[in-house]
């Protein structure tokens with residue numbers, strides 16, 4: 001491993017007067033570990049420990065090369081300073097809270113103290129700080145932890161790395177959403193809906209807006225009966241039909257007595273007609289995340305269903321962590337109309353909360369003719 005150019009800042013050089021940020025100054029004592037942490041983050045501490053031996057020698061040698069022109073008192077001060085610097089850099093573990101150092105590593109340009117001569121030191125390496133940090137990260141990547149999201153380092157591509165409980169997000173073989181293409185056209189039994197106007201409460205869980213529905217709404221399909229637990233929204237729609245995307249989707253999550261899940265997906269497309277039940281959810285949006293807002297009027301899930309009840313069905317997963325499988329999906333083919341203003345309400349809170357499409361390979365999709 002080559003010496004970290006980062007540490008070259010600690011070694012005074014003839015160019016120090018022209019590049020004052022490299023000066024070692026007697027300033028407020030700052031523990032070395034703290035200074036590195038502030039300047040470069042936690043990786044710099046490990047780098048400093050590893051490279052300390054390489055840098056200690058030149059720093060010590062610099063002591064004997066101080067120009068004679070320096071005033072005796074100040075030169076002696078600098079010698080002591082450099083000696084302490086060398087000792088510090090020679091330490092194998094600059095523990096936080098250890099003896100306060102006289103070294104301050106700073107990226108802020110600061111003026112050289114008047115009259116202080118800068119001693120000659122061996123040539124230092126180019127300060128390619130960013131280039132040096134990249135391989136360090138590659139050697140010891142920080143563990144990915146924290147809440148999942150729809151973008152960046154906590155986005156869908158990294159969900160499985162965030163928590164061992166999310167492993168299926170990467171390793172699952174029956175994941176959702178999918179592009180519902182082809183499929184076998186069969187006489188799918190109609191879904192038997194037993195929905196009624198119900199009390200509900202609206203909740204912003206940090207990933208979507210969801211409405212928890214009071215018990216008493218059920219569907220029957222495949223000789224199984226599922227109870228509606230909650231419904232929530234995605235923008236844009238997660239699922240596609242024959243490659244076609246939609247503005248939003250609404251997932252009605254049901255559970256049977258054995259805890260198995262069935263999700264009814266409704267597609268929402270921008271149109272002239274507002275959707276009344278969607279509006280009821282919007283009307284009772286909580287002002288704060290994580291706080292449930294009881295709704296003033298009931299919600300009738302039956303009023304969310306399209307006139308045409310043709311659907312496609314397949315076995316998939318939750319579309320968010322932990323990406324649990326064995327979820328029965330039913331995707332209604334006819335989209336519902338929502339207005340642009342209704343879409344805007346949701347996108348104001350969640351501009352993008354759709355998981356990318358997953359492979360449907362090897363799965364049977366059945367659909368109404």
Ligand SMILES: [Zn+2]
Nearest residue numbers: 232234251319
């Ligand atoms: Zn969903």
